[in-house]
Amino acid sequence: MEQGNTPTEKPGYPPAQATLHEVRTAENSAAHLLPKLQSMKESNPHLKLLDVGSGSGTISVSFAKLIPDGHVTGIDVNANILPRARAVAEMAGVKNIEFQEGSIYKLPFADETFDITFCHQVLIHIGTPWDALREMLRVTKRGGVIAAREGDYETECIWPELPGLIKFHKLMASAMSAGGGTPTTGRQLVSWALKIGVERSQITLSYSTQLYHTPSERKICCKLEYFILRFVVEIKALMAVFSLAQGLSSQLRGGSLREKALKFSLGSDNDLEEMAEAWEEWAKRDDASLAMLHGEILIQK
Amino acid sequence: MEQGNTPTEKPGYPPAQATLHEVRTAENSAAHLLPKLQSMKESNPHLKLLDVGSGSGTISVSFAKLIPDGHVTGIDVNANILPRARAVAEMAGVKNIEFQEGSIYKLPFADETFDITFCHQVLIHIGTPWDALREMLRVTKRGGVIAAREGDYETECIWPELPGLIKFHKLMASAMSAGGGTPTTGRQLVSWALKIGVERSQITLSYSTQLYHTPSERKICCKLEYFILRFVVEIKALMAVFSLAQGLSSQLRGGSLREKALKFSLGSDNDLEEMAEAWEEWAKRDDASLAMLHGEILIQK
Numbered sequence: 001m002e003q004g005n006t007p008t009e010k011p012g013y014p015p016a017q018a019t020l021h022e023v024r025t026a027e028n029s030a031a032h033l034l035p036k037l038q039s040m041k042e043s044n045p046h047l048k049l050l051d052v053g054s055g056s057g058t059i060s061v062s063f064a065k066l067i068p069d070g071h072v073t074g075i076d077v078n079a080n081i082l083p084r085a086r087a088v089a090e091m092a093g094v095k096n097i098e099f100q101e102g103s104i105y106k107l108p109f110a111d112e113t114f115d116i117t118f119c120h121q122v123l124i125h126i127g128t129p130w131d132a133l134r135e136m137l138r139v140t141k142r143g144g145v146i147a148a149r150e151g152d153y154e155t156e157c158i159w160p161e162l163p164g165l166i167k168f169h170k171l172m173a174s175a176m177s178a179g180g181g182t183p184t185t186g187r188q189l190v191s192w193a194l195k196i197g198v199e200r201s202q203i204t205l206s207y208s209t210q211l212y213h214t215p216s217e218r219k220i221c222c223k224l225e226y227f228i229l230r231f232v233v234e235i236k237a238l239m240a241v242f243s244l245a246q247g248l249s250s251q252l253r254g255g256s257l258r259e260k261a262l263k264f265s266l267g268s269d270n271d272l273e274e275m276a277e278a279w280e281e282w283a284k285r286d287d288a289s290l291a292m293l294h295g296e297i298l299i300q301k
Numbered sequence: 302m303e304q305g306n307t308p309t310e311k312p313g314y315p316p317a318q319a320t321l322h323e324v325r326t327a328e329n330s331a332a333h334l335l336p337k338l339q340s341m342k343e344s345n346p347h348l349k350l351l352d353v354g355s356g357s358g359t360i361s362v363s364f365a366k367l368i369p370d371g372h373v374t375g376i377d378v379n380a381n382i383l384p385r386a387r388a389v390a391e392m393a394g395v396k397n398i399e400f401q402e403g404s405i406y407k408l409p410f411a412d413e414t415f416d417i418t419f420c421h422q423v424l425i426h427i428g429t430p431w432d433a434l435r436e437m438l439r440v441t442k443r444g445g446v447i448a449a450r451e452g453d454y455e456t457e458c459i460w461p462e463l464p465g466l467i468k469f470h471k472l473m474a475s476a477m478s479a480g481g482g483t484p485t486t487g488r489q490l491v492s493w494a495l496k497i498g499v500e501r502s503q504i505t506l507s508y509s510t511q512l513y514h515t516p517s518e519r520k521i522c523c524k525l526e527y528f529i530l531r532f533v534v535e536i537k538a539l540m541a542v543f544s545l546a547q548g549l550s551s552q553l554r555g556g557s558l559r560e561k562a563l564k565f566s567l568g569s570d571n572d573l574e575e576m577a578e579a580w581e582e583w584a585k586r587d588d589a590s591l592a593m594l595h596g597e598i599l600i601q602k
Binding site: 152208 | 453455456458459460461462485487488489492495501506507508509510512587588592594
């Protein structure tokens, strides 16, 4: 799960949001790391992997399955999510894993503890992501690897371009920035690694994309709830629309996002109503889709 | 190669631009079509494939290799490029291919001629892309497939975000629009197919990405020319910077793009100089990268 905006913040995650994030696995969220993980496993089956911002633990658990003779530690700044992560591991029958509370800015581990240190959609939400990368580097063994996958919210590619959706995108980007995050994180990963002294030759950069909205998904599940579920996965900034799917008493209309928006003077009541209606319209459209670029780096220590 | 902005326009392609496009293959530019092509080939090895806007023919030739018992026709609105395409086929030793002149708006073929009709980076440059899709549909057999892959220029993801590069991006998007093209083509493919009467259930939508700038590329080839070569591939709008790599007497500074920009009042001489310098600066940066989303559709007829 994502970290809060500061090392000390412990954001609460509504159950629905945690549920959405549980479709994440190592296969769909860390594909750029897996070939390296497999080759490292061949020479050392006892790999130690740290998943920073592990949230409800589905990525961590799938890592643990990939290294059955190794060990995975999931760490999250939000202690409230840890019981869920442990339950996810137990349901999967995975034993080589543990979850604990901690901040990405001050990882509670000695230098050079892990073979692989990973984070997913964490750096985009925090104020000084290079400090987080430095800390991930510290706890990684020499010869080990640090991997991150982060969205680039400015590349959000949405159709149809309803005015309410464009407003919504701008609101989300503003809210993300106002909260200390960086909407263009995907494209900045290399620059942050260089900033903390990593050599360019140690960094492998790639991009991947995710698309939400296939005809078959629409056919199988015609309820608005399902659409929203499918499309907001991975896009925390859009999480506010989720409660639209739960009887239209949305966060956008009455909840935490609205509070944040008004706090930052990012939208009027009318704007927010327009956005909510635009999402409803979008969900009905046969030509609707949503995609976004994700930046990915591997750092060889 | 891309079509011109109107069916009657026959744009000339500088040799360098043709060369750049020659890194395109079916594997890197039609990956979304290949599984379907392979399964169709199993039941009919004699597939007939049409590549619309075939340009210098590298994608067409790689299709021809994939269906050695089938036949590929490449068609381009620009007759000047046809000799090059024929030379590319000859160099590759490919015999089951032919190239001819023709417009995507009025394909010189009877109804239901081809099993597969394909285009790449064509619809983004033309005024009524739905008419082009309708024509592609017409010449495709029932049970056949129409495939398109088109960039979404608005998702261009570039780092560092030098002011000159941001200006350049806006200029390119404006020039593309002014020329009758659609910078957000990638996201609109489904809507255009629906517009001409295709049912949503016949359409498969996907997105892919391309990234230009790896450390190993930078290490092996430190010349600016090579950087530009790598990064502008696929992005016709950026072609103007190519001549930067040829002694700095660029199109941007003195050529056709500048003419177009001034014609549409899209940039002053100072602006253009700033953009040219920004590209030079970008090429030197160790953290530089450029990526873009590409929309892809398959239509089952």
